[in-house]
Ligand SMILES: Cc1ncc(C[n+]2csc(CCOP(=O)(O)OP(=O)(O)O)c2C)c(N)n1
């Protein structure tokens with residue numbers, strides 16, 4: 001590859017970054033194609049695939065009927081036969097209609113066949129709340145999918161990850177679910193010069209700090225960064241850890257950060273009970289119990305189907321203010337000095 | 338389209354149908370505006386062009402019948418008699434809304450009117466409708482369940498599973514497919530191998546008819562017949578309402594998938610213009626009548642906006658209410 005021209009560092013949106021990732025994948029590998037509801041003519045329900053039909057034609061940019069189970073299953077089948085499908089499920093909410101294919105087929109076939117079969121399918125899903133779409137359109141079920149052995153779950157939160165995680169997912173011989181928070185599509189930024197690939201194994205420290213580790217992913221990353229800025233003005237140095245992949249979890253990075261800060265707050269847009277935040281907490285208890293100066297705290301979505309009204313939705317979701325106060329409470333009550 | 342035979346239209350009846358359609362049209366035109374003013378947020382799916390289906394169908398149904406709807410349900414809700422104030426307040430996210438602001442545009446419910454809601458998952462309402470109808474059957478009621486859904490839903494497994502179940506169990510459910518030719522940007526012929534939707538229901542041995550969904554009288558007549566048949570003989574029935582939406586799918590739709598000329602051609606067949614023209618030609622109404630209906634609708638809508646805008650918010654402290662039942666069922 002020629003070295004990146006200067007305009008590669010121009011500002012772009014998260015949506016543009018995902019589109020560029022898909023475009024590169026399609027250009028680089030004839031086995032790859034994109035399919036999903038309204039990815040072609042409509043231009044993608046979040047405009048991610050806009051323009052791709054014109055560029056690649058309808059064999060590789062395939063509009064599907066509203067048949068989630070059938071087209072996700074077809075993606076799995078095509079992957080079994082050696083292709084590298086990118087299946088777009090408009091949102092995670094609708095993936096519930098394809099749950100059987102994902103959980104009973106994609107996740108099991110490699111193991112159940114004694115390693116004879118692989119399912120190198122990539123499923124992209126918009127996830128999350130924050131746009132007043134009410135309960136049936138606001139689920140954050142990525143942590144729920146992370147319960148399933150056989151699946152790889154990745155959550156691009158930054159422009160770099162939006163741009164390069166897809167390639168890593170397509171290289172994986174396993175089924176990968178990529179969760180794109182719908183709130184991030186409009187976020188703008190620029191690509192980090194020098195980065196041309198990312199992995200699906202490691203968490204990333206997005207802001208270093210010594211007093212507490214905020215463990216998060218997705219849209220909540222930005223709420224944590226905002227909370228960290230506020231806390232810094234109060235003399236509290238929060239480290240912000242972006243999980244990036246929810247399965248497998250990068251225990252080493254999580255544990256080594258918490259060993260340094262001795263405090264952990266987990267921020268998850270999923271619900272608290274039986275959740276990803278519960279899993280991370282347990283791992284910290286198992287692996288860093290004696291290094292913790294305070295019980296692990298969690299900031300999650302209230303245990304309600306996410307409501308429509310703005311003030312109710314905001315109350316339900318994690319916020320920078322709630323995160324900052326969880327930290328303050330931990331540090332004052334914990335008496336960590 | 339066979340079930341569309343005309344019944345003699347009277348002045349009174351015609352004006353009632355027109356009044357209902359104009360209420361819905363006016364209400365939604367205002368919603369469109371209010372979305373621009375950020376009073377209404379989230380997804381907003383307008384029914385503009387399809388009013389004849391809701392109005393004709395609700396006319397023919399009885400108060401005891403159960404209704405299951407979709408996210409494009411303002412018309413169904415208004416025609417069912419849910420007060421406009423409560424619907425507008427719901428769109429504003431207020432405590433006085435039908436769902437106390439928790440549902441918004443896509444989730445209007447009114448248990449007292451047996452309106453089991455807007456469902457925002459395509460085809461998600463069909464199985465529930467079968468269950469409501471099963472209860473009616475087991476309780477030996479003469480009420481039926483009417484289930485609205487779009488042409489897009491026909492591609493979902495839930496559609497096929499429910500039609501089959503309703504047929505083998507002879508459930509008193511009336512399937513009302515609102516075929517507006519598009520599911521978001523996907524034209525029917527690009528999503529369906531068999532575009533004759535009514536024929537699909539026949540494959541499950543369900544009596545099925547295609548209806549001119551732009552003509553409110555045809556809709557009313559067809560729903561009357563189908564509902565009578567279900568009440569008298571049991572078993573499901575299916576009506577494919579051929580209609581068209583004039584506006585975008587939602588507020589975020591650049592409409593790259595269809596020509597303006599197509600929309601214009603359908604507008605000429607719009608349910609409000611055609612009924613008005615027909616009634617005027619028959620000497621059943623005057624331009625003055627039309628103006629009066631328009632004014633009536635406008636004042637009801639103004640009052641609803643006023644009501645919604647001055648209504649209180651649900652206290653944030655009550656966020657976690659209703660996740661579980663607060664009363665014995
Ligand atoms: C299971 C599911 N898949 C996708 C969507 C996203 N979506 C919302 S409305 C819609 C189109 C549905 O079209 P149709 O059933 O014809 O109803 P219309 O909008 O035309 O009234 C789609 C794809 C959804 N809500 N649910």
Ligand SMILES: [Mg+2]
Nearest residue numbers: 487488519520
């Ligand atoms: Mg449709």
